Amino acid sequence: MADATDYPLSLTNCGMEISIASAPERTVTVGQSATEILYSLGLADRVTGTSVWFNPVLPPFAEANEATERIADDDPSFEAVVNKRPDLVAVQYEWHVGPTGSVATREQFHELGINTYIIPADCDTKDNSTGGDGTRTAAFSTDSVYKGITELAQIYDVQDAGETLVADLIDREERAIALANSLDLPDDLSAAFWFSSTDLGVSPFVAGQLGAPGYMMDKLGIRNVIESDEEWPTVGWESIARADPDVLVIASMDRRRFPADDIEAKREFLRSDPVTREMMAVKNDHIIEMDAHAMSATMRTIYGLETLAEALATMAFEE
Structure with a gap:
């Protein structure tokens, strides 16, 4: 007590x-x-x-x-x-x-x-x-x-x-990390987190190195292809495509402030845009949906860590 x-x-x-x-x-x-x-x-x-x-x-x-x-x-x-x-x-x-x-x-x-x-x-x-x-x-x-x-x-x-x-x-945090450690993921596995965009096709808001998604990636041994220290910098799709992350994590939310808040609009854009559709994460369907709230520095970040580890457990990666 x-x-x-x-x-x-x-x-x-x-x-x-x-x-x-x-x-x-x-x-x-x-x-x-x-x-x-x-x-x-x-x-x-x-x-x-x-x-x-x-x-x-x-x-x-x-x-x-x-x-x-x-x-x-x-x-x-x-x-x-x-x-x-x-x-x-x-x-x-x-x-x-x-x-x-x-x-x-x-x-x-x-x-x-x-x-x-x-x-x-x-x-x-x-x-x-x-x-x-x-x-x-x-x-x-x-x-x-x-x-x-x-x-x-x-x-x-x-x-x-x-x-x-x-x-x-x-306890949940430790179990999610243990699950990821048991997966024998590639040493050079990379990812990017897409929160939203003011319009589809414009530079998206993606996660920087040091925020909640950066924590998730660090804990699970994943390299963030976005190198900014800003919480949510805007980065052009051409730059992201050149970095070609193995995994894309996209935010799901009820909010509809921007067109790209819609998870289905995100997916359709990734499949149809001539730049994004050539990314390996899109071709391999290595796209993970995560609650937007988990991508902020919140209690739900631990839930996001679980979501990421559990999704990676279903994916196959070439060595």
């Missing part, structure tokens, strides 16, 4: 000192990751509004999520969040609630007496001042996910639930 939280609780969160007077009763989440962590900690009844969704909620929480108001599928307005009268706003991406937040700055919330907590996976080893999706200053580690779970458990005084969740995720 973990020690109870001693309030007021002071934490340094993404470079800002926050003080929690008592366990929050009303929380609005800006980001699916924050929502699913709170649900996983048994705190669905404390979540009064959610926003920014990529994929359906994890199946065990479908009923709880149905009962929670979704104030926006994508970015909520500042007013929509404040109108729920939260005592804490839990955030997945700093660019939503941060120095130049698309929803608001942290100070705007704090001036109204509303605390903010940003999941550390989006700011530890990451510089979000570079614009876009930010740039990693060092490789993402699942330690930052476990840190976020542990701190949220402490904020809500549910430390035992936090320890149980972290232990389960560490």
Whole structure:
């Protein structure tokens, strides 16, 4: 049994000192990751509004999520969040609630007496001042996910639930790596992760070296053909085709901000475009679908690691 939280609780969160007077009763989440962590900690009844969704909620929480108001599928307005009268706003991406937040700055919330907590996976080893999706200053580690779970458990005084969740995720992580190690994959196996594109045919958003997909590839002994440290750089298809990755991992999502958000549109483009259809990954159908949310630095990254290892187990590669 973990020690109870001693309030007021002071934490340094993404470079800002926050003080929690008592366990929050009303929380609005800006980001699916924050929502699913709170649900996983048994705190669905404390979540009064959610926003920014990529994929359906994890199946065990479908009923709880149905009962929670979704104030926006994508970015909520500042007013929509404040109108729920939260005592804490839990955030997945700093660019939503941060120095130049698309929803608001942290100070705007704090001036109204509303605390903010940003999941550390989006700011530890990451510089979000570079614009876009930010740039990693060092490789993402699942330690930052476990840190976020542990701190949220402490904020809500549910430390035992936090320890149980972290232990389960560490176990899943280790089993996925063990599966990949048992496959005798080629030493030079390479891959690229395609999240989306503003339009089909234009340079896609692909995973850089140091984000969550980079972590997956590193753990499974796969070389990322994209060498950028940006989280999601845009790279031309001609450059990707020249690198000719053995495997393409493509994001599946409910979001429809861009045409290439549609998984079937991605597949059709890869099969029909004169450049992409010549890639070995396309010719060999070494295309893996993965939840878009798993490609971000989230709890679901461990699930993505499982998806990747299990898919590789079904594929044959020439030595």
